[in-house]
Amino acid sequence: MDTRHTEHQDRSDSALQQRVDERTAELSQALAVVEAQKRELEHALRMRDEIQLQLEAELEDARLLHGISAMLVDEHNVGELFQKLVDAATLIMRSDFGSIQRYDEARGELQLIATRGLSDEAVSYWQWVHPGRATTCGHALLKSQRVVVPDFESWNDISGSDDLIAFRAAGVRAAQSTPLLTRSGRLVGMITTHWTRSHEPQERDLRLIDIVARQAADLIERNSAAEALQHHARKLVEADRYKDEFLATLAHELRNPLAPIRNGLAVLKIGKPEQAQRVLPMMERQLHHMVHLIDDLLDVSRISRGMVNLKRARVQLSAVIDSAVETSRPLISAANHRFTITLPGTAVWLNADMTRVAQIISNLLNNAAKYTPPGGDIELVAEVIGGEVVVRVIDSGIGIPAAMLPRIFELFTQVDGSAERSKGGLGVGLALAKRLAEMHDGSVDVESPGDKAGAVFTLRLPIMASTTNVADDDGSDGAPAKARALRILIVDDNEDAAETLSLLLQELGHVTSVVTEAPKAMAAALAFQPEIAVLDLGMPHLNGFDLARQLRAEPALRNTYLIALSGWGMEEDRARSRDAGMDHHLTKPVTLRDVEDALLKSIVAMGGGISKRS
Ligand code: ADP
DSSP: OHHHHHHHHHHHHHHHHHHHHHHHHHHHHHHHHHHHHHHHHHHOOOOOOOOHHHHHHHHHHHHHHHHHHHHHHHHHOHHHHHHHHHHHHHHTTOOOOOEEEETTTTTTTTEEEEEEEHHHHHHHHTSSSSSTOOSSSHHHHHHTTTTTEEEEOGGGGGOOOOOHHHHHHHHEEEEEEEEETTTTOOEEEEEEEESSOOOOOOOHHHHHHHHHHHHHHHHHHHHHHHHHHHHHHHHHHHHHHHHHHHHHHHHHHHHHHHHHHHHHHHHHHHHHHHHHHHHHHHHHHHHHHHHHHHHHHHHHHHTTTTTOOOOOEEEHHHHHHHHHHHHHHHHHHHHTTTEEEEOOOSSSSEEEEHHHHHHHHHHHHHHHHTOOTTTTHHHEEEEETTEEEEEEEEEEOOOOGGGGGTTTTTTTTTOOOTTTTSSSSSSSSSHHHHHHHHHTTTTEEOOSTTSSSEEEEEEEEEOSSSSOOOTTTTSSOOOOOOOOOOOOEEEOOOHHHHHHHHHHHHHTTOOOEEESSGGGGHHHHHHHHEEEEEEESOOOOOOHHHHHHHHHGGGGGTTTTEEESOOOOOOOHHHHHTTOOEEEEEESOHHHHHHHHHHHHHHHTTTTTOSSOO
């Protein structure tokens, strides 16, 4: 019985133990779960704290950036704006110094425009930085990307350089430079922050400095656009003032010759031959002066519009100089100047437009004569230097102030309006000379030691390599020959022009007939049977081109030599008149020499009267 009781007792004890064990296991499992949950909770709490810190930092950064933007919007002084951006950059980067540089495209270098904390010595030492210089900004400029140097002492690219010594003197140990790029990717400057201890900026710092860099780049871009606008506005105002001044000068200069011409006409009307003899040369001189002024003006405007074609040919330098001297001699002699010419010992050939090069040289000679008080010295010296001929016009005149030398070749520029200098001109001659020289691949320069010390103008032109003697291209040696008497029809709606040309031709011994209404020209031509017809191109009702076609189509007039008379002498005008059947093209104003040349050519073309077209 006892034994049975004990067995029973044992069984119930072990069952109890088993239950206790099971419970214990369950409990420790539950405990493990709780532990795991506790760890998870702790992790989550840590995460929450971290996120909160991060959020706070980002909020702080956002506040900082917002503050910067607000400050930029409020500030309108550009210098102050850059200063504030540097301040913001040093704050964000927790740096000791900072700087903003602007990229100067013309120099290809960075220029300091705002700094924070840097000493005066440092500012002047790094005022300009070229690409590749031993600084973070120099390297960032070279690579067009950010350069970070945590410690200058261990940066190989700087060791042994003067910049390292300067960094030490300025107390700079570490720096980063971030390029300022516009939205289109153009580099416009650099933003740099410096530390007095070795330092490596964090990712967050670099992210923020990028935002500041973008604002600085926008600011520089906006600012240079505004500067360019202001510059243009100033230029416009200046141009407007120049235009007014020029118009006043133009009116004055064109009026000047008119008064003596009008007086001369009054004298002519009185009809006393000996008085007429006296006033005619004066009237001719004044007229010549006026035509010269207007020609110069027309030339400049045509050259600026690219409408002047050079008629280049092989010409001898001495011939060009002779022609220029012939033009300028009256002015030089009138002022009693001593004039000497020195030419190279051998013949020099140019591939040039003879008239235009002579025009350059005579412009320089005329100026020398005008701007030298009477009885002065003028020299023309031509020599060959290398592959060029160098023609110098040297005078002992009033000279040109140094400040004006760079501007003297600009259109409408005159040194000043004082009586001494105002010599009847428009400030066009030198601009014209320079442009014509450039069209010949040459140049014109000036030197002057200053007031009353004279001036030297130097024309340089390339010379032709070969110097074998060949006759000039146009075949005529220029000596005017006499034309035989011809029957010439003149068709021009400008009665005065037609009458005067007719008088001139009659003086040369020709027989003329004048028609001022183009539609009547055909009948007149059939009746008059001219050997030559001079046709104005711009006429109402029937222009010269169409009239030429009609005359050409008439069998009875097939052999008439047709000369176009036009205000325009451009190649396309000449081509148009050729197409219309014209044989020759004369550009107004026509000189006696032009007419004689044209008539001679007509005789040659007609084979001394024999049909040229059959
Ligand atoms: P213009 O003689 O018609 O005024 P230019 O273009 O020929 O125009 O010359 C421009 C200006 O340059 C002149 O008004 C004059 O002041 C100055 N100049 C030109 N040549 C000389 C010179 N040889 N000596 C002094 N001044 C000169």
